[in-house]
Amino acid sequence: MLFSRTLIPTLKETPAEAEVISHQLMLRAGFIRKLAAGIYTWLPLGYRVLRKVEAIVRQEMDKAGAQEMLMPGVQPAELWQESGRWEHYGKELLRFMDRHDHGFCLAPTHEEVITDLVRREVRSYRDMPLNLYQVQTKFRDEIRPRFGIMRAREFLMKDAYSFDVDEETSAESYRQMHAAYRAVFDRLGLRYRAVEADTGSIGGSFSHEFMVLAATGEDDIASCTACDYGANVEKAEVVLPPGEPAQPGQAVASVATPGTHTVEAVAKFLGVEARAVAKTLIYLADGQPVAACVRGDRELNEIKFKNLLNANEVFLASPEVIAQVTGGPLGFSGPLGLKIPIWADQELYREAALVVGANQADTHLTGLHLGRDVPAARQADLRSVVVGDPCPRCAGGTINLDRGIEVGHIFRLGTKYSQALGANYLDAEGNSKPIVMGCYGIGVSRIVAAAIEQGNDSNGIILPLAIAPFSVAVLPMSTSGQAWDEGQRLYQELRAAGVDVLLDDRDLRPGVKFKDGDLLGIPYRLVVGEKGLKNGQVELKHRASGQVEMLPLNEAVAAVTRLVREGGGQSL
């Protein structure tokens, strides 16, 4: 393509609205423009990147035996009422009426439609296994869209659904999708991890998330230094290092601790480590008060706690509720004497003498031994993992933490949706059984932002070859003379070789072309100028490494073509 004939409105300055680097650079490089909060137009260059991501996803899904289809973006209320989600999905579901006052919504996901289709069309075990997918625009009316494309209201997603006759074959479908996802992310050229994940509101037996590693990611992910264990911190298990429960020692004693509302203050006041203090948090789980105790230097993992309680929602109780439940003010809660269910983190049982709140203002108890003094407490894994924890899967490995951006999530759903919506089939014996499902999402547009979040420097975007808007940019240093002629020739020959190439044919100073070239994230750059031509050479610069090499004019096309082919470059 010719730069001068393509809409690439680059910006020198960063628009004030953009907070994260990927958003800033996508605006500056002319990839996207905002139409409304969380709603973006993809300009030619950004759209090329999006289409390249989409192409890889599509190829790998097809290779894995999934079949592409396309479902409606506007869906009738009736279907959502049947699944119960018309009421329960909340305000994220954008609803409206048509001219006949019939309710509709913009699809935030497609479980209803696909399940409706399958319950009508799939009747026999002979029709399965079946895997259907689409690449489609979703709309979720997020409370607070942010970070540009990363958390937009309208976004492009690949969603696939598998249908099997039993758990065993469904597990096989899941494994195939897992492998296909690995193939997708390998080809994309991104640093990523597949980790065990919480299933959240989608439900199902278990799931994996695919995380692109980036310091600005919104998720914390744990991984083992020795084996391939990885998990979202929401889900990551804590196992204790080898050891015995502590034996009870001193007796419980009450001490005055005026004004010490926090663990730090109590520990400092009493001259003990924070880990010797147990904090007791009063939660409401689906409206019922429960207590959770963790070591003073640990964080309670609310997701684990919620799953443990099998609750729909848990949140911290208000000071009023705390006073009512414990008899003492916020900041002085403790497990002793509580009449509500008490859960205590497993590692507290390793402590012989804990400091806890006395459920009374300005008072704590010392010498508490959980096993001896609070027999009603139930032991569980409640806290979040931290760096250095032992790996739950292997001996010797320890936990490391990274930040990640969730770009894929796969679930085994079991029969949750098929039973609710009556999607059944007849087996070989003529028995009616619920179809066993799985669902598999990839945030196609989010991948573009994640890739830029992972690949950038002070000069702009650095994209992997597979998804760069162009594989190579040709920059003639002049719009006349030999530099121009040779630039044109290189451009034509690269095109003929099937390489995605951009010719910067603008009549601008070299500096401008260099700056724009760097900003756009094109992996290779051929500079055609007098300097090199004197020696019959052109300059090849690698965007990522900054490495520069001089190539003889007549070898440049072959060299670049080879680099692009071997590096997994695509052409649109």
Next chain:
RNA sequence: CGGGGCGUAGCGCAGCAUGGUAGCGCACCUGCCUUGGGCGCAGGGGGUCGGCGGUUCAAAUCCGCCCGCCCCGACCA
């Protein structure tokens, strides 16, 4: 939805405490010049100052209401 901030030319911003009819840099257009890292010189175009209403002889500036956007929080593949 709660808390905070912002809305002045395409972008980044100043002007607003103390009201007097709008300015700077970049971008854009024209000419000359320059041509390996966002040149230089000269000239030029572009603004209902987010919207509506009020106060005033006079409002970007003061007051009220509304709208939009950004950040933090709760929520979410």
